[in-house]
Amino acid sequence: MVSAPARTTSTPLTLTPAPPRRAPAPAPDHPHPVTAAAPATGRRRRARTAAGQGAAVRDSWRRIVPQALVVAFLAGGTTAFVAADKSVHLTVDGEPRTLHTFAGNVDDLLAAEGLGVGPHDLVAPARGSALEDGEEVVVRYGRPLRLTLDGTSRQMWTTARTVDAALRQLGVRVEGAFLSAPRTAPVPRTGLTLSVRTERGVTFMADGRERTIRTNAATVREALDQAGITLRGEDTTSVPPDSFPRDGQTVTVLRITGTREVREERIPYETERVDDDTLFAGTEVVERAGRPGARRVTYALRTVNGVHQPARRIAEEVVREPVSQLVKVGTKPLPSSVAGADHLDWDALAQCESGGRPSATDASGTYGGLYQFDVTTWHALGGSGRPQDAPAGEQTFRAKKLYVQRGASPWPHCGRRLYR
Template sequence: MTHESYGTYGSGEAYGSGEAYGNPEPYGDGGPDGPPDAHADASAGSPGGFGGDTYRPAYEALADRTTQVSQTTLLSQAPTEPLLPRQQYVQGVEGVQGPVVAPAVPVEAGAAAAEARTGGRAEARRAARRAPRRRGTTERADPLRRLLPQALVVAFLAGGTSAFVASDKAIELTVDGKPRTLHTFADDVSELLAREGVRVGPHDVVAPAPGTPLTSGDEVAVRYGRPVHLTLDGQRRRVWTTAGTVDGALEQLGVRAEGAYVSTSRSRPIGREGLALDVRTERSVTIMADGRARTIRTNAATVAEAVEEAGITLRNQDTTSVPSGNFPRDGQTVSVMRITGSREIREEAIPYEVRRTHDPSLFRGTEVVDRAGEPGTRRVLYLLRTVNGVKERPRRMGAEVVREPRAQVVRVGTKPRPDSVKGADHLNWSGLASCESGGRPSAVDASGTYGGLYQFDTHTWHSLGGSGRPQDAPATEQTMRAKKLYVRRGATPWPHCGAHLHG
């Protein structure tokens, strides 16, 4: 083959000629009568080109081999983990991941394929040898146009698949104790939870913390918070726990569960809605009874239950130093009081009242009793108790009146007394009083017989119109009656001090 014919074969016009492409002559022989085409026979079944063309340029075969090697490399790099739906949709031909993209096929390649199907390739080559010689620029540009689209497709598939595999992460996500393995493109924990529709609140726990970057093989755990209405040793409060059972919640809250009373089964699961829980921890309580101390460990709810657990029986009026309904505290001492009691009825006098009325016919300082008073009587019920052998002060329980008291009626004089007595006003009565009593109206001698300013005896006082005792009367009345006594008897009633009347 001459250089000229080779150049003609390489021209786009002769290779892509419509005449040669449309020639119905069978591909691979020289004509109806001619011998078979040696080139066609030699290239039959060749993997390098269209229909086994031995004259196909080397760069076309190289491009096909590059495509096959890239596809094989991509298959070896494909992840062995289960594919996510977003990965499966790009499962391509022969297992290559990524969208199936048909490479751009040049016009010449299409013509060659058509010739391979129609069997007119030999005729096309002969026509190309007969065609006029063209410039070599077309020959050089034609293979580049065929190679460039294929190279771009291979680069796109290789780069995109590598980025796809690098971004995919295998993560184990455990939500409330239920684990599952998944593939994700999330960059951190927050994005992962958002993509999976897992919402967390202020009482929920996420480990690692939201915002932590993710790498393939990481484990993410989410525990939801649950409200617990806890009554612990009589104290009520609302707490939150991420434990899934009552036993786990007690451990998480730091409640000493050994020997404690729990209102529900400890293995009971706690739902998202929470539950109400009554817990009484075991406490040490000392019971003092009958002169003996008993210390017990108990989770009783009341003092009465603790006393009963200590083997002590309360009888009749027996009671405890702490109210029986109180919650027993750790280290508390409770005393049992043995009580015996009886009732007693006593009669008591009811004092009478004194009613005084004014009487203008009586001198001032004079009182007359018109009716004497009488006390009444009432019956009083008392409770007598003995606590642990010691008697207590009687407690008054009630009373009833047996007889009403009668008031005393007294008339009190309001008439003014005369201050002068004829024949005695000019005497020195203050000197006499000073000598007899030291000038004290309430003075009484050592024997109790004489009293007042002038030391009257009771008999003499009454004979002069006085009432009661002289020392209880006003000083003016005492002086007035002393003057009357002087008119009757002179100074003789005062043998020692009478001389002062004239002094």
């Protein structure tokens, strides 16, 4: 038994059976008129005709009922199809359009429209949110922005489509600022490199005056030009002229005058000491006198804002190399005595001649040492160098040798002290 189709909101379908088809009249077997048996034959023909008509009706119903069921099913499906369709307002990077979609949520809509989004892109409502008929969906693509703000560089992302909108989105003050690109310039999806210098207040102290300006200059030197201050010659500033001027910064202009001065300076010589076993211990003889060298040094002399600065060495040239001094140092042991002179009072003689000072010299520089030898006599006795440079023991030893040779005559005034 076929049940009636479910009732839907669509208009009901009325089924009207098709009229029975009339059976065709049999073709005559021959051209002659029907004989007396015709009445019986007619009844049989009428019976057959009625049976044929009933079968035709039943066949028509068999065809119509399934078709009606299909039509009713399609009518119900159409209602569900219409209910799933939604009208959505989609705006992609500021370009709006209205479309019909069967997507159930935002992700399905983006996939159906071929819109790939990444972590820096903005989607509203949020991804995964259910879609309603009449929903407004906004997609804004992220754009890389390489921003240098007041000398500090950083990499960031923005969904703004123009430079002005991006700076406002990032909270950057643009009034009075220098921009490397116009405010109306687009920010492409491939990214943009942007330099921004905001307006800052800088104070200059120059020539006894104070000047404060508002500037978006890239360097202190450029800000100086804007303030009408000129650097001349060696003039400079308290901060490097090519540094970035900061907001609220005070910069002092240094007026510098300078000259150069060349001075010749002495290069001291070194002393080299070597042992000599031909000299008595304690004896030192200058074999080669040292000689200082000389160099020519150039100094920069400056005054800063009228104040003299310490001289600064900027160049030097050696004019003459120094010559080291060679000193021979005696290592030969001193003899213990001189026969015929050991019993005399040599201390008394030394006190009389030199006050007992081994390094003493007379006013003329001719005589020296404890016993006031002249250099000729000293060398004749085997001494070297000057007598006053020899140890006291060596001086006494050579004085005894002199006494053995000449007695007390070399000391005409003090010689008698030997005999006390």
